[in-house]
Amino acid sequence: SFNDLVQEGRVDGLLIASARPGHPLLTALNSGAVPHVFLNRSVEGSGRNVTMDVARSSVTALDHLHSLGHRAVGHIAGPPGITPSEVRKEAFLRHADTLGLAAAPVASGDFTEDGGGSAARELLRPPAGGARPPVTALYTSSLAQAIGAMAAIRDLGLRIPEDVSVVGNDDLPVAAHLHPPLTTVAMPLYELGTAAVDALVATIEGRPVGDVVVPTEPRLVLRGSTARPAGPGGTP
Template sequence: MPITIADVATRAGVSKTTVSRVLNGKGEVHVHTADRVRAVISDLGYVPSARAVGLARGRTRVVGMLVPALTWPWMGEVLQGVADVVESEGYGLLLFTCTRGDESMRRFTSQVSAKSFDGLLVVEPEGTLDHITDLHERGLPVILIDDRGHQPGFPSVRTTNEAGARAAAAHLLAHGRKRPLVVTGLRRFGCTRERLAGFAAGYAEAGLPIDPALVVEGDFTFDCGRSAVRRLLADRVPFDAVFAHNDLSAAGALQALRDAGRRVPEDVAVVGFDDLPLAGHTHPPLSSVRQPLREMGAVAARTLIAHLGGTPLPGTPTVIPTSFTVRASTGAP
């Protein structure tokens, strides 16, 4: 049977409250009594519950994280960045998904009410921003990862979507690509609007405004990239490049081009966004705007834990820049 605090109290001849005070360093306990309790703890091999000790100290040493779903292509990279920091700092991680709508949020809210964690990291599920903002205003430390354009009243960690898309435009222009097909994400997302604006601005500044017929709204899936390319090929709409708003839809575009006998990059160059491990394993390997996903998760976790230790939360967003990875889909050897 596991050793309990009651066992320690009985062996030491003190109350459970006294043992708790020794464990938590709260309240006055005579030095000889404290020494006796510690000796009994050592003799019995008692290991106190980290959660119980944390609650007694007013902290759980657990970080909560709320995400839409674990199926998002880049979610694993963000989570790994968070987990690396949380583990190294001796904290636990309590993960919530929002795959069941209101039911998921009710369960999440019950954990907030139970004070199961000290602070919250959020990749915002749709429709939850007002609720999360309210929690923050009531005192829960919150940091948003990948602020998709809402600019809430609490700290966030994000990347340079517009600048990354401009880099993609510059790269394609340097390779002589004048009629790019753009497969966007969902327009309601701020990242989609920023990527489209940056890419369009890059071409407009070169005197080559994007043809509206070459802008197709997608949903960040493999099928949306594949179907967009198939449709334009069937309609005989000419294009010499594809800029997809994520790597998965870019992979779908590559598949459609290969099925149609179009050579990549000789006939059509293809660029993705995110630079996930997938990008290095497509055929041909995919040039992509690298979104610093793992770094974003790590920085958000480090900032939150520093705040729990007494450091004020930053008053402005933390921005980690994108970079560009060149591979064979645009002509790299």
């Protein structure tokens, strides 16, 4: 068990990426017996959080979709209580309001293909008497959710991107091999990992660390899953 490893002195340091509050590991670490840093999550008052500006990913995704002409954009968030997802969701809602979007509904799901699929079906449920889906684009909180959302869109008889555009958060090589290839917001994961390791080494050596925010901006990786919306002002 973790406690056994600690007591035996076999753990020099920990990078903790668990995003769930109240994790039992946090209680075990309160003793300060093991040097540790929190990666891509924040524990208030710990002074050892290594994070990135995840709110900017929502701004980047929405700006792209808005520039294409989308005015009703849905967001697939992660499960409640997971800090990066909550930050992305709040940033999505704020920026949607700033841009004056006609609709910006949110549905939550697990960070899985099934979670993304069920949330997409909720957001794309046609309004009563309406032939068009209520949103013309989806922005997902994870890549796995985007994959599930794309499958759900096809199951509904809709086309990507002609009927619904999709943007996924984070970029992995598989995104380029989907059908169509998925537009993503690439976060500075390499820089995040490097900063976290540097902070952990400093902590192990007893040097002061403090919270670290990786300054690199998100990067839009433009592929085939986004296009202008169909209808007035868009292409069929």
